[in-house]
Amino acid sequence: MKLYENGKSHADITREYDITPSxxxxxxxxxxxxxxxxxxxxxxxxxxxxxxxxxxxxRLLMENDILK
Structure with a gap:
């Protein structure tokens, strides 16, 4: 978030961190x-x-199994 707020472009961030724009x-x-x-x-x-x-x-399923 800080990169984006400090002016780094959307394209640069997605390329650098290998994430999708969406x-x-x-x-x-x-x-x-x-x-x-x-x-x-x-x-x-x-x-x-x-x-x-x-x-x-x-949790309830596990408790039930323990009680069987």
Missing amino acids: ALDRWIKNHRETGSFAAKDNCSEEENELMRLRKENQ
Whole structure:
């Protein structure tokens, strides 16, 4: 993000770090909106809830296996 903010061109960044222009655009957009590059900070409430429920489901499945 700092490279882009300091004037390095979009093309130079994508070429130097071997990423797609759309990935760089998404990272810049997410960072501007949330101030973070972390996926969990850039997910919708529904996506966060789904991740939480999947994690809880996995934990419950493991507990169930232990009790068998």
